[in-house]
Amino acid sequence: MCWKPILPTNVAEDGVYRLLYFRLFFLVFCSILLQSTVFEVIEIGGVKPDLVLIWVILMSLLRGSRWGAVFGALSGILLDILAGRHVGLNALALFLTGLVAGQLEGKVFKENYLVPIGAVFVGTIFHALLMALLGWMAGLHLFVAGWLRSLILYSAVYNTVLVPFVYGKFYRFCANGMFRAKQ
Amino acid sequence: MKNLSRAHWSKAVVIIVLIVGGLLAMMRYTAVDRPGVAALSNFVRGAFTPLQGGVSAVIRGVNNLTGIFISKEKLKQQNDALIAENNQLRLENNRLREEQQELKRLRDLLGFKESNAAQYELLAARVIARSPSNWYSTLTINRGARDGLTKNMVVITGAGLVGRINAVSQNTAEVLLITDGEGAVGAVVLMQDTRTPGIVEGAGDGLLQIKHIAYDEPLEVGHTVITSGLSEIFPGGLPIGTVVEVGREAEPSGLLKYALVRPNVNFNHLEEVFVLKRELRSRAVP
Numbered sequence: 001m002c003w004k005p006i007l008p009t010n011v012a013e014d015g016v017y018r019l020l021y022f023r024l025f026f027l028v029f030c031s032i033l034l035q036s037t038v039f040e041v042i043e044i045g046g047v048k049p050d051l052v053l054i055w056v057i058l059m060s061l062l063r064g065s066r067w068g069a070v071f072g073a074l075s076g077i078l079l080d081i082l083a084g085r086h087v088g089l090n091a092l093a094l095f096l097t098g099l100v101a102g103q104l105e106g107k108v109f110k111e112n113y114l115v116p117i118g119a120v121f122v123g124t125i126f127h128a129l130l131m132a133l134l135g136w137m138a139g140l141h142l143f144v145a146g147w148l149r150s151l152i153l154y155s156a157v158y159n160t161v162l163v164p165f166v167y168g169k170f171y172r173f174c175a176n177g178m179f180r181a182k183q
Numbered sequence: 184m185k186n187l188s189r190a191h192w193s194k195a196v197v198i199i200v201l202i203v204g205g206l207l208a209m210m211r212y213t214a215v216d217r218p219g220v221a222a223l224s225n226f227v228r229g230a231f232t233p234l235q236g237g238v239s240a241v242i243r244g245v246n247n248l249t250g251i252f253i254s255k256e257k258l259k260q261q262n263d264a265l266i267a268e269n270n271q272l273r274l275e276n277n278r279l280r281e282e283q284q285e286l287k288r289l290r291d292l293l294g295f296k297e298s299n300a301a302q303y304e305l306l307a308a309r310v311i312a313r314s315p316s317n318w319y320s321t322l323t324i325n326r327g328a329r330d331g332l333t334k335n336m337v338v339i340t341g342a343g344l345v346g347r348i349n350a351v352s353q354n355t356a357e358v359l360l361i362t363d364g365e366g367a368v369g370a371v372v373l374m375q376d377t378r379t380p381g382i383v384e385g386a387g388d389g390l391l392q393i394k395h396i397a398y399d400e401p402l403e404v405g406h407t408v409i410t411s412g413l414s415e416i417f418p419g420g421l422p423i424g425t426v427v428e429v430g431r432e433a434e435p436s437g438l439l440k441y442a443l444v445r446p447n448v449n450f451n452h453l454e455e456v457f458v459l460k461r462e463l464r465s466r467a468v469p
Contacts, residue, residue, distance in 0.1 A: 036323075085365075131318055138214055150387070
C-alpha cells in the first residue's frame with residue numbers, strides 16, 4: 001500500500017488519469033442507473049445485485065487500498081446524495097470496504113478467478129455488517145435480524161455469481177487507463 | 184504495508200481517522216432534513232430522472248411485448264375467468280351502491296362525514312425508478328412540485344397504502360415506502376369487536392411488523408391492518424395489510440408480543456400509484 005496523493009504530479013499523466021476518472025464516474029453513474037431501474041426485474045427476495053459494491057471490491061483488489069478506499073468513498077457519496085439522507089453512510093461503508101479489500105492487493109494472484117469471487121463474497125458480507133452497524137449508529141432501523149440475514153445471504157450470493165461475467169471486462173476497463181498511466 | 188516507514192504509517196492512520204470521523208459527523212448532521220442537502224439531492228436526482236424515465240419506459244415496452252407471446256389458450260382461460268368475475272363484481276357493485284346511498288343518508292342524519300379517502304383529490308403518477316441500494320425502500324414518481332406535490336403527501340394504490348412523499352423536486356418526487364425502516368405508520372388492527380392500536384414499521388424482506396402489543400390483545404393471523412387516522416400524515420381507514428404471524432417478543436417479562444404483517448400492495452410490481460393530493464373538505468371529528 002502506498003500513500004501517494006491520488007492525483008498524479010506528472011503533468012504528462014494528467015490526461016490519462018482524467019480519462020480514467022471520467023470512465024470510472026461513467027461506470028458508477030451507469031451502475032446506479034441500472035440498479036434503480038432494470039434490476040427490479042431480477043430482484044430475488046427483494047435483493048438486487050450491488051454493482052457499485054462489486055466495482056469497489058474489484059478496484060481494491062486490482063489497485064490496492066488507496067484506490068479502493070477513495071473510489072468507494074466517492075461512489076458512496078454519490079449514492080448518499082441521491083438518497084438525500086444520512087449522507088456519509090454509504091460513503092463510509094464503501095470506504096472501509098475498499099480499504100480492507102485492498103489489503104489483498106499484491107498478496108494474491110489476481111488472474112485466478114477464484115480470488116475476485118472469494119473477495120466479492122466476503123467483501124459483500126463485510127459491507128452489509130458495516131452498513132447495519134453504521135446505520136444503527138446513525139439511528140436507522142437497518143439492524144433487523146431476519147432481514148439482515150437474508151439480505152446478506154442473497155446479496156453475497158448474487159454479487160458473487162456476477163463476478164465471472166464482469167471481472168475480465170472490469171480488469172480491461174481499468175487496465176486501459178490505469179496501467180498505462182502507471183508506466 | 185510493511186514497507187511503510189513509521190511516519191508514513193502514522194500519516195495514513197491520521198488520514199483514515201479524519202475521513203471516518205468526517206463521514207460519521209456528516210452522517211449524524213444529515214440524519215434530519217437539511218435544506219442544503221435536499222437541494223443538492225434534488226439536483227443530482229434531476230440529472231438521473233430523465234435517464235431513469237427512459238430506461239423504465241423501455242422496460243415497460245419489453246414487458247408489454249413479452250405479453251403478446253402468452254398462449255391463446257391461456258388468454259381464453261383468463262378471459263372466461265374475468266367475465267365470470269366481472270358479472271360477480273357487477274352484482275356486488277350494485278349492492279354496494281345501494282348500501283353507500285343508505286350509509287350516506289344515515290351519515291347525513293347523524294352529522295358524520297364521508298371516509299377520509301373520499302375527501303382527497305387523487306393524482307395518478309407513474310413509478311420511474313427505485314432506490315439503487317438494497318438498504319432503502321423508496322420509489323421515484325414522475326410527478327413533482329410542478330404538479331402541486333409537497334412533502335408528506337400520502338401515496339396509495341387500489342390495494343392499499345404505499346407510503347409518503349419524502350422529497351420533492353420540480354418534476355419528480357421520492358416516495359418513502361412503508362416497508363422502509365423510516366416509514367413507520369400509526370395503525371390499528373381490525374378485529375371483530377376490538378381495534379388494537381400499534382405502530383407499523385418495516386421488518387425487512389418486504390414485511391411489516393407491529394411491536395410492543397399487550398399480551399392479552401386478541402390478535403390473530405388473518406386480521407386486517409388499516410391506518411388509525413391518529414397520525415398527522417396518514418388519514419384513517421387506508422388498508423395496510425394482513426397479519427401473517429403473531430409471536431412473543433424476546434424480552435424478559437414476556438408480556439408483550441409482536442405481529443408480522445404482509446402488505447396488501449405488491450411493492451415489487453408497482454407501476455402506477457395515486458397521490459392523495461389535498462383535502463376536498465375539512466375533516467370533522469364525528
